[in-house]
Amino acid sequence: MELLSSLKKEDILDLFSHGFCSRCQAFLHARIKTLRKRKLEETSSLDEGFESSGDHVVDMPLNGNASNSESLTKRKRKRWDTPKNSSQHRLDSAASVKDDNKRVLGSLPKYLVSCKQSDFELLLNDGICEDSSFENGLSEERKERIRYSLVRSRKDFTFVERVNTREINVLQGLELHAEVFNALEQRKIVEWIYRLQWRGQQGKLKDRTYSEPRKWMRGKGRVTIQFGCCYNYAVDKYGNPPGIMRDEEVDPLPPVFKQMIKRMVRWNIVPSSCIPDSCIVNIYEEGDCIPPHIDHHDFVRPFYTVSFLNECEILFGSNLQVVCAGEFAGPIFISLPVGSVFVLNGNGADVAKHCIPSVSSKRISITFRKMDDSKLPYKFSPDPDLVGIKPLTISS
Missing domain, CATH: 1.10.1220 (Arc Repressor Mutant)
Known part of the structure; x- marks a missing residue:
């Protein structure tokens, strides 16, 4: 021995x-x-709330490299505002948070073997008790408020461009909320997405839910998973224009995504008047991109993008240029940290175009959007789990 x-x-x-x-x-x-x-x-206690009784993780090959690391390093506060008070500070990436997530998430297997879909509760205070500065015995509401107070927000994005003879701030309406989902929560969400990807590859999702096009050039062919509605990106072979396909069916929002929406509403990131009822998951491999565009008006404003695995930059401008495959030129880059929620609204959603240049490493994003009532799929039914969510009230 x-x-x-x-x-x-x-x-x-x-x-x-x-x-x-x-x-x-x-x-x-x-x-x-x-x-x-x-x-x-x-180690099952680490995944409490992720698997319901009766669900089992299927054996992986012996050479799998799944990580059970759950260590969370205490992070230094950067120059951000709490949600109660926005300031003019620049948005700096949190290097220590990025290192944490690389350790926790970087060793996930490429594909996780599927298990049954089950309810998954994203606890509002996940991971908080691992910080020695918080005492045990706090109520769940108090723990949630502590987590909420750690969110750092920026709402002062400014870049003036001349558009139709007028000078306007094309970034008006953009918001960035960092540290909304901590490293432990990100790991759980990413694992769920990998399982959804596996289900799509096995034909266990509806036809229009999962799409994995053939990669025929750099930046083309990223994996997409749509829930709530099927969105058509371009005129298809039947002559259908871009927009929501009202006669197509996709799978409903998974429980984990509904928990994410609930948190964003409670934490005053998503207004209760614009709760998302659809989303699209983008799974980027190295070199994948999203070309310049303005999101279709079949979706109302605002809409919200959550970032995972690796930080990336999103490019904005009223006149973005395509330099070559996957490379674009424009006036302003904004970094999207992992675990952050980026809100697109106002001029930032309707005047400025945006794009994601070719990513340097694997990345996952989820964009949550609310459909225009007049564009809802014919067989769509509102989800009762997303009705009546009340935001936290903030005392003075």
Whole structure:
């Protein structure tokens, strides 16, 4: 055993992967499965609220690289405002938060094997008790308010351009709220998205929900998963124009996304008058992009983008230029930190175009949008879980 403990993981895997008779292989396989089951039971408390009773994680290959790391480093406060008071400070990326997320999220397997879809409660105070500065015994409401107070917001984006002979601030209406979802919550959400991707690949989602086009050039072919409605990006082969496809069906919003919406409403990021009823998940591989555009007016304003895995930049301007495949030129870049919510409204949604240049590493985003009542799919029914959500009241 002393000799075995001195070997590296790779050497141990090589040792147990060949050279044994079928009987020994079966015995070793049974022992390894028993050990893995015990380890999963020991760490099950970390995933409380993610899996309902009766759901099981399907065995991954022995060379899988799923990480159970849940350590959260205490972060230094950057030059942000609390949600109660916006200021003129510049938006700086939080390097320590980025490092945290690389450790927690960077080792996820490319695809997680699917399990049953079940209700998943994104706790409003997830991870808060891991910070020693917070005492045990606090009420759930108090913990939520502490988490809410850590959100840092910027609403002062300004860039003046001449549009139709008038000089206007084309970024008016944009907001960025950082640290809305912490590293532990991001890991849970990303794992859920990977499971949705696996279900799409296996044909377990409706036809128009999941799309994985063939990559025929740089920046083309990113994976998209649509919920609530099917949006047509361009005139299709049947002559249907861009916009919501009213006669097409997709899957409804998953429970995890509804929990995200509830949080954003409660934390005064999403107004209760414009609660999203649809969303699109974009899964970017290195080199993928989104070309310059203004979101279709089948969706009302504002709409909201949440970022995961890696920080990226979004480019804005009334006249963005395509330099080459995946590369664009424009006057203003805004960084989108992981775990942040970016709100597009006003001139920032209707006058300025926006795009995502080719990303340098894997990225996931979820864009939540509310459909115009006159454009709802014919078979659409409002979700009762998204009715009557009340925002937190802020005392003076």
